[in-house]
Amino acid sequence: MALVELGRFDRQEAHIVQGRLESEGIMSFVFDAGSSIADGSWLLIPVRVMVDDEDVGAARALIQP
Structure with missing residues (x-):
């Protein structure tokens, strides 16, 4: 498992x-x-939200408007 940065957001x-x-x-x-x-x-x-490198594509799809 390698963590990658999904994005940077305010704390909340x-x-x-x-x-x-x-x-x-x-x-x-x-x-x-x-x-x-x-x-x-x-x-x-x-702050950074980190996910497993194998999940980054699915994670990006979930948070995109």
Whole structure:
């Protein structure tokens, strides 16, 4: 399993994306959310949503408008 970046989002949106992916059976991880809060600029610093490289195509299809 190799993790790849699906995208960068604000903190709340990243968790919404993660929930959407996981509702479809795609395991995902939110990276950097804690560091955004720690430095006091959680609205400005994007966090990464990571997925397995084998799931990236399906994940992108789910989150595209």
